[in-house]
Amino acid sequence: MSVQTPNGFTLDTSGKRIVVDPVTRIEGHMRVEVNVDSQNVIRNAVSTGTMWRGIEVILKNRDPRDAWAFTERICGVCTGTHALTSVRAVEDALGIKIPENANSIRNMMQLALQVHDHVVHFYHLHALDWVDVISALSADPKATSALAQSISPWPLSSPGYFKDLQSRLKKFVESGQLGPFKNGYWGSAAYKLPPEANLMAVAHYMEALDFQKEIVKVHTIFGGKNPHPNWLVGGVPCPINVDGVGGVGALNMERLNYVAEIIARIIQFNDEVYVPDIAAIGSFYKDWLYGGGISSQNVLAYGDIPERANDYSPENLALPRGAIINGKLTEIHDVDLRDPQQIQEFVTHSWYKYPDETQGLHPWDGVTEPHYELGPNTKGDKLAIDSLDEGGKYSWIKSPRWKGHAMELGPLSRWTVGYAQGKAEFKEPVDKFLRDLGLPFEALFSTIGRTAARALESQWAGYKMRHFYEKLIATIKAGDSSTANVEKWDPKTWPDEVKGVGFSEAPRGALGHWVKIKAGKIDNYQAVVPTTWNGSPRDPKGNIGAFEASLMNTPMVNPEQPLEILRTIHSFDPCLACSTHVMSEDGQEMANIRVR
Template sequence: MANRITIDPITRIEGHLRVDVDVDGGKVRKAWSSGQMWRGVELILLGRDPRDAWAITQRICGVCTTVHAITSVRAVENALQMEVPLNAQYIRNLVILAHSVHDQIVHFYHLSALDWVDVTSALKADPDKAAALGESLSSWHLNSKHEMRRVHERLKGFVNGGQLGIFTNGYWGHPAMKLPPEVNLLAVAHYLQALEVQRRANKIVSLLGGKTPHIQNVAVGGVANPIATDSQAVLTVERLMALKGWIDELDDFVKNVYLVDVAAVGAFYPEWTKIGKGVTNYLAVPDLPQDTRGTQFLMPGGFIEAGDLKSFKPIKAFGDPYFVKGVEESVKHSWYTQDQKGPLHPYQGETRPNYTDFKDDGAYSWLKSPTFYGKVAQVGPLARVLTMLAAGHEPTKKYATQTLQTVSALAKTEVGLDAMHSTIGRHAARAISCAMQVDMLADQWTALVNNIAKGDVKTFNAPVFPKGEVMGVGFHEAPRGALSHWVVIADGKIRNYQCVVPSTWNACPRNDKDEAGPYEASLVDTPIANAEQPLEVLRTIHSFDPCIACAIHLTDLENDTAIRVKAV
């Protein structure tokens, strides 16, 4: 008889996600992914000026902020068939890339590494041996004996003080934890170092975006960054040079720490290359436009069916009909009601809440269920890496090959591309994506500087709203995957607005055909060593980097005020 395990919430900081699994014979037999709060931003936007939508939608989440601002202005620009000045594209790209690098570093070290790293085991480590191991793997300057001894003493201080501080509440000593003490100590040191390194990426976002987490610089038609060489109040050469220094620091950490650590975890947990496969239809959208109309991109995108890279179909431009016609959302197993039966295209999408309690075979989530041409699809770094490999993207091929070679060397066995279709493969794909994007940060910095040197300082084209109805879609390959905003504008006001976000694609409930979404499918056959400590479920779900606040939002129908914050 199956044993039901409910984990609620499963995410550490990013929204309320409930996951239920039926376990029989020590393995997961069926899973349910349930978003536990409602996102009502679409209703807030109705009747508003489309130029304001970006500022509102980026409040969907305190983490995925920049991505919604960018995607929203792209949706309105697509509806108006606008061109965006080249400088604005480059500045947006720099913000996008810095945000993504920040997000991916934080995800691995601070949101998921402790699913694999036993902090208490690090106390048993020989710091000098940990340093020797680190120095044998890369040239990172903080792998020294002095640094490992310092971290070891700091960790002992936590424990001797009677608590683990930021490392509290982990499943320490769990039988699924396998890293040797020295590897655990090295990982703890890098966890702490990453706290400092990620600030460099945030500085780039802050300088170009005006602030972070909620940027202030984007506008329908471009960005609000005036460019000049002789004024400290605008984007100057001096500030651009500061950006380059932070980019170089990020490059060092990502190439010499992050990539190496992910490869090491993969080598010590080879069984996890066969766990968490789930849905193998992959969707990614192109991004980092290199022209004013969004037809040339640094990052290609497209769709792969059943894990076969030869089936790749590219998405070629902003507003590509192939993408626009393919997306639908079902609410059969969601707490919504709609007049029409069956899935709806986002332009016709409805957001009418209808809560009925959790029902295994009925409605059980505030998330809708997206499909691409009727098929469930996984989005995120793994989809991004595989579609770019299928498109022949050389930088992706370079880092994917390097990572698999490192894993193979450490594991002392050949590890191929098939291993990427797994829980640990999603982590590897995120690191590969991050390394590639650090390079692109430097490339886009150079492109912006060179374009300014030509005398081009334009950053904005004013939008003009026609009478009647227009509609548009904006998409962005966000850190967690394909994000799209769909807007219908009537006489200059928003008539309909729908956000189809990465965690909706991945964390969705069953669709109109009762097919499981990526989270649910990936958990089937996952081994569970201890039902009281379902670490294995956390590992797979965290490998997707769930950010449920983007897929849902909060409302309180009884008390009106959902939360009150008082400064004291």
């Protein structure tokens, strides 16, 4: 049976059903089902979040100054970004202003997260969708060295280096203990890289695994630890004492100089490894321009990285804010997170209850009431689903919509908005990437384009970190060492009833937290995360979300080895952990859910 969706996709459920569960490499609790036709082309796609988060229930009646510590535990991958968004929401509600130094430090922590997440995402969560590890065993180390030196001045590129790594990889494979390389579809005809490119990429996989732990030391210096660094309503928790020699949490020159060293290494790694790798790998997949979905039609960004403290206007944000709908790149729509008509969440196909499920709710009025029921045409039962019925409820993810439109969020969306605004810092890198690969502008809206945007953003973020580091040092030299404003710390100074919204651009896309505070306690809290938007099920009108749309019309080499599905879904860097947390007050297990 064929159905036309309002957002322009023809869904056909008559073909063979393929189930991938879970879609994950290290993190991500989700399930994808597709129908393929006789030519193995995807004609229907169903994306499912398989566990419930429940953080909104946990936060009810708690002190809003503590909310960041709970929301930060939503995810251990994008660690810190939920905390930043939470403190911004509470500060917005209570009218709290932060010092300039706090703004610079917060920006560096957020940018460090962007770099860390993008590097880990590509090399450890996504690269193996493009790179055949076993093929690397047949590579010529000399030819690999020549390839590496032709694209970058990165020093780890000698024939001996690649020969040694190949020998270690061979022993690893022969041992049978493949660890993260287990269960790959090695040898699939969907892989396009020659052995030498595969060996180079595996080497950089190993190097990135070692380097990623250095990046997050920025969080330990400014926030005391990682994952889950400390944050503070009113600023940051780290005092500045440049003349000090130690002290827990204090910033002295030794610590600040160390941050400068990390930033320099970040810039070098992005410039000489990450971005060149994306271009090199992309050059072998120039004909695989699938996975665009709604990325060329409907994209959304809230903006982030304020230049000056306490100013969240679009003009003050380094990452752009705006919405593009119906593919009109010449028309950038303003985004107002307070407008109840702009952002609404629907639960028609989600495992939740609303008073009226034909209507959406703005997050300030959001309801989080779980209701697990399967559609009548589901095959299997609640504990062992064989095939879902997308005509009913089929996901723990709600369906957020912007003015009724399904939207894509993430680095590609941010860079599309920045490009459409004509900003050179976004436009020129995109044009260069496409020009170097000989690709048309339309190729940006594909799985390759989504992957490239993340690498370009990591490179951009490294240089922005250096900018805010220099700004912090200049402010300190000018005699300002303040990092927190505690004038409104006492709840007695708060109005009886207030509400606020905080936003950021998490690595995976626009993130918003909405809070209502009554009598000094949280009355309602709603977090709408990027993967909620991208991984959303259908809405009441039948519009499909970004994940589902991205898989449509993708040809598969072998549906029994669904590499193409993983390749495109992983390009979003899905973070289903942001939808998976529930616990009792004493920390005991409340339920054991089996999904197969």
